[in-house]
Amino acid sequence: MTGKSSKNSASGPVRAVFDPVAASADMGLTLEEFAPLLPKAATEIRLRLDAVRQGVADDDLRAVTLNSHTAKSIAATLGAEATRQAALDLELCARSGDRASCPRLLAELEEHAAALLGALDKA
Numbered sequence: 001m002t003g004k005s006s007k008n009s010a011s012g013p014v015r016a017v018f019d020p021v022a023a024s025a026d027m028g029l030t031l032e033e034f035a036p037l038l039p040k041a042a043t044e045i046r047l048r049l050d051a052v053r054q055g056v057a058d059d060d061l062r063a064v065t066l067n068s069h070t071a072k073s074i075a076a077t078l079g080a081e082a083t084r085q086a087a088l089d090l091e092l093c094a095r096s097g098d099r100a101s102c103p104r105l106l107a108e109l110e111e112h113a114a115a116l117l118g119a120l121d122k123a
Helices: 020-026 037-057 061-078 081-096 099-122
Strands: 006-008 012-014
Touching (some): 037 061, 037 081, 061 081
Antiparallel strands (some): 006 012
């Protein structure tokens, strides 16, 4: 688990997909206490993504709102800012009734969530 950002001289700073050091500290846990939460978070994110996909397919904005909100909360807990922001964007889109933008925002959420899930699976 690495939560540190590194510097890429060609394109600027490279940010970590999630920050377990900061997230564990925010929760008042050691990294050893925090680590068992990661597989559970990965499972829950996968479940929420499936539910969001189904909500978009069914044109069920309530389901998209609820499940993207939950994904946002999980990402925030992990310090996964890009995933949190993508989930928030989709949540607000669905909440406002913008059906046309949901598929594009879902694709963005899936992209960030895939990177997060890859990092969680390696943690």
